[in-house]
Amino acid sequence: MSQRTKGFLLVLISALSFSILPIIGKIAYSMGISPLNLLAWRFVTAAFAIWLISPFLVGKRLIVKKVDLLHFVLQGIIGYGFASIGFFTALTYLNASLVSILLYLYPSLVTIFASVVFKERLTKHRLAVLIITFIGSLLVTNIFQATSSPIVWRGILWGILSAVAYSVFNLYSQKTTANAHPLVVSTYSLTAMAVFFVLLAPREEFLNTNPKGIAIAGIIGIVCTILPIVSYLAGIKLIGAGKAAIISTFEPAFTIILAFVFLKESLTLLQTLGALLIFGGVLALQFSKTAAREVQLEDQQNIGL
Secondary structure, X not given: OOHHHHHHHHHHHHHHHHHOHHHHHHHHHHOOOOHHHHHHHHHHHHXXXXXXXXXXXXXXXXXXXXXXXXXXXXXXXXXXXXXXXXXXXXXXXXXXXXXXHHXXXXXXXXXXXXXXXXXXXOOHHHXXXXXXXXXXXXXXXXXXXXXXXXXXXXXXXXXXXXXXXXXXXXHHHHHHOOOOOHHHHHHHHHHHHHHHHHHHOOHHHHHOOOHHHHHHHHHHHHHHHHHHHHHHHHHHHHHOHHXXXXXXXXXXXXXXXXXXXXXXXXXXXXXXXXXXXXXHHHHHHHHOHHHHHHHHHHXXXXXXX
């Protein structure tokens, strides 16, 4: 299996894991858990779980330089931390469709920023795929129906913040995973986020969270946090932030399918069309002639190493 294919599969696993998040988040809200408290318990359980496994999997590589540790902490708080705040807060104001599409502004931002910051070539092929998958995201998240209802601008601003912060997380991840194992990066980033959100969450509410609420947060922490972050960072290391961002647009399609199966929500014709556009766009990215040439170059470079 080529490095590119491995990266594709890792980002796909990440997208599937992340796609469960809105559904479980809504359940947590129905139990009376506030966004900050949910995030605090989410990252506390995630940090606890990752410290149980990372010493066995990466060993001495957990010993890092202070400057690298600083990068890991900043990546977690500024990138994923603020993205989480924006997403979960926006979810309290807006319906899931609109929040999802606001978050999925980030592939466009990442691809553009990556071409500027990391000098990644913005080929016509990648630009075309980006446009196709973005249109698919518009359709699959039912944005056209969402705009017919009253719009809460505060929620939109939080959603845009989430997209911008997640773009920073993507770009920062390309830097931090260049010389460090993804699990090492995730361990310190999640720990930093746990401390950050415990300090932000209302103290009394955090300490008095009922067991069911902690269990829900635990599921989010492991299934929707550790698994997708580690797999996504590993995918970025193999294929780069721009391509990973495009492939991750599978996430809204997965969310729609899971909502149909578990919540009995039906797909509209436009949503079905959007899902087809996303799958078609990602497959075009994966199996195009351009991609094949890039795989050959990557394999040659790997042999040279």
